[in-house]
Amino acid sequence: MTTDQLSPDTTMNAITEAVMLGRAGDIETARTRLLELWSEIGTAGDALHRCSLAHYLADLYDDPARALAWDIRALDAADTLGDDRAQQYHASLQVAGFYPSLHLNLADNYRRLGSWGAAAEQLASARKHLSALPDDAYGAMIRTALDEVSTAIAQRSTDRRPSAPGPQS
Missing domain, CATH: 1.20.58 (Methane Monooxygenase Hydroxylase; Chain G, domain 1)
Incomplete structure (x- = not known):
């Protein structure tokens, strides 16, 4: 869902940067940054931000119970997300x-x-x-x-x- 290009959406850029840190092996920093962003976004924040962040944050936990909690949040956010909002980030989504x-x-x-x-x-x-x-x-x-x-x-x-x-x- 992420792209390597920067977008005008600074929150998605911050999520992408944290994801890249995690994929490069810096799991703790990636997790910390995503949790900080989650605090800023909030449970009622932008559905694309919540879905993306929770989806990628789940991958940073080896404990399946902790990952499950974040994956449920990602699915819940997707259920409130429309194509119009997703396509504001990337036209193909x-x-x-x-x-x-x-x-x-x-x-x-x-x-x-x-x-x-x-x-x-x-x-x-x-x-x-x-x-x-x-x-x-x-x-x-x-x-x-x-x-x-x-x-x-x-x-x-x-x-x-x-x-x-x-x-x-």
């Missing part, structure tokens, strides 16, 4: 395209917590939204991750997926 990843993350967290029924429900929700994904590398990555989570659910595995984003424990 459609909120429907967010749902496969958001539900995938919830499924993976529930699976890691051993909540098999909830994981399967979220996996089904992710699959229901697959048609909104582009037929590109991002879409392929999400589809592959869904297959990995499905296999892990069937095997009753709570192990972290090697391809999952975020810190490795």
Whole structure:
């Protein structure tokens, strides 16, 4: 969802900068910056900011319960987000395209917590939204991750997926 270009949206730029720090391995600084931004945005702030921040902050927690809390916030924010707002940030964005990843993350967290029924429900929700994904590398990555989570659910595995984003424990 992020781009490498700076936008006039300073909050999205700050979120992107923190995400890049996390991807470069500076998990603590990235998490601190995102939590500070969350305090500024607030629980009723801009839905795109809340969705993006919570989605990426969840990836910075290896603990599936902590990640789950942020992934639920991301999904809640997406449910209040319209395409018009998303497209103010980037013209290609459609909120429907967010749902496969958001539900995938919830499924993976529930699976890691051993909540098999909830994981399967979220996996089904992710699959229901697959048609909104582009037929590109991002879409392929999400589809592959869904297959990995499905296999892990069937095997009753709570192990972290090697391809999952975020810190490795």
